[in-house]
Amino acid sequence: MEARHLRYALALAEHQHFGRAAASLGIAQPPLSTQIAALEREVGERLFDRTSRGVFPTAAGEAFLARARSALAEMNRARVDASRAARGETGRLRIGFIGSALLHPLPGVLGRFRRTHPDVRLTLQELDSPASAAALLAGELDVAVGRGGPRGAGAENLITVPIGADHLVAVVSKAHPFAGRPSIDVEQLVQEPLIASADAASSYLTPLFAPAPEALDGAAMARDVHTIAGLAACCAGVGLGPDRMRLIARDDIWFCDVTPRFRLPDLQMSFRATDSSPVLAAFLSVVRQNCADVGTRLDDLLARRSS
Incomplete structure (x- = not known):
């Protein structure tokens, strides 16, 4: 029949x-x-x-x-x-991300993806960069957004593309002596109690404080940029974070550039090279539309994968 x-x-x-x-x-x-x-x-x-x-x-x-x-x-x-x-209009996408990505570019990317693909089930999890990379490599995530590229066994099987650049800034309470200054230098920072993410303190900030490693050893550890800003507002110390942290809308904090200018590892998006999911393809299309200069890089990386 x-x-x-x-x-x-x-x-x-x-x-x-x-x-x-x-x-x-x-x-x-x-x-x-x-x-x-x-x-x-x-x-x-x-x-x-x-x-x-x-x-x-x-x-x-x-x-x-x-x-x-x-x-x-x-x-x-x-x-x-x-x-x-x-067409990637249904299914599931699991994304791990660091908190600062929620300042930019994830709000625009996720908002647009939600509007254009309302029936895709998004699973979103805030993780530090090493944890999200590990979860991606273990197959527990489809996309990881972190600072710097994933490392470890299997990282060569991932596609990683930069989606944002940052330099280091400091944040202090409006009551702090540094408030009102456009910039502060590293020598001034090492005299202050510091606040930073554990990921940053144990990796990419280490070279900056090589002359005075004890400054980071005694730093207050925060999970994300919002906690860093909040502790700084409480006069707990000088917070250190990415320039995109300036997007936090609070009237009780002040941001200063750090001199000499210190570039942070790029914000990077990673996914498995073997993942041919239409949902992932649809998500990457939205990333192309929302993140300047990502499209060409991403197309080049994908072309290498298929060659």
């Missing part, structure tokens, strides 16, 4: 005449009669009464037609669902 047999039976029930039903289906009447007869033999019941007034479903036919309608509707939904999944 094929889907066309169900359509033939439904057309015949609607038009109550072999000729009219055949015309609606775009076939000749004899093949339709032959197919309906074959269908009845397969079902093992007479589905239609042929009378001088027309062709009408029997009780068995009515029961069969009800199921036929449901079956064809399900088949149509299956085709629609398959097409939507192939």
Whole structure:
């Protein structure tokens, strides 16, 4: 039994005449009669009464037609669902990210993706850069957004593209002596209690404070930029973080550039090179639209993967 047999039976029930039903289906009447007869033999019941007034479903036919309608509707939904999944309009995407990415560019990316792909289930998890990279390598995430590229076994199987550059800034309470200054230098910083993320203090800030490593050893550890800013507002010390931290809207803190200018590792987005998920492809398309200069880099990386 094929889907066309169900359509033939439904057309015949609607038009109550072999000729009219055949015309609606775009076939000749004899093949339709032959197919309906074959269908009845397969079902093992007479589905239609042929009378001088027309062709009408029997009780068995009515029961069969009800199921036929449901079956064809399900088949149509299956085709629609398959097409939507192939276009990345349904499915799941698991994203791990560091907190500063929520200042920029994730709000624009995630907001646009939500609007254009409302039926994709997003699983979002804030993780520090090493943890998100590890989760991506373990297959627990589909996308990781962190500072610097992932490291460790399997990192060569990832595609990583920069999505934002930053330099180091300091944040202090408006009551702090540094408030109002456009910049402060490292020699001044080492005299102050510091606040930084554990990831930063243990990795990319270390070279900056090499002459005075004890400054970082005693730093207050914060998970994200909002905690850094909040502790600075409480006069707990001088917070250190990326320049995008200036996007935090608070009237009780002050930002200073750090001199000499210290560039932080780029904000990077990583995903598995073997991931051919349409949902991931749809997400990357949104990233291209929202993040300047990412499109060309990403296309080059993807071209290398396929070559």
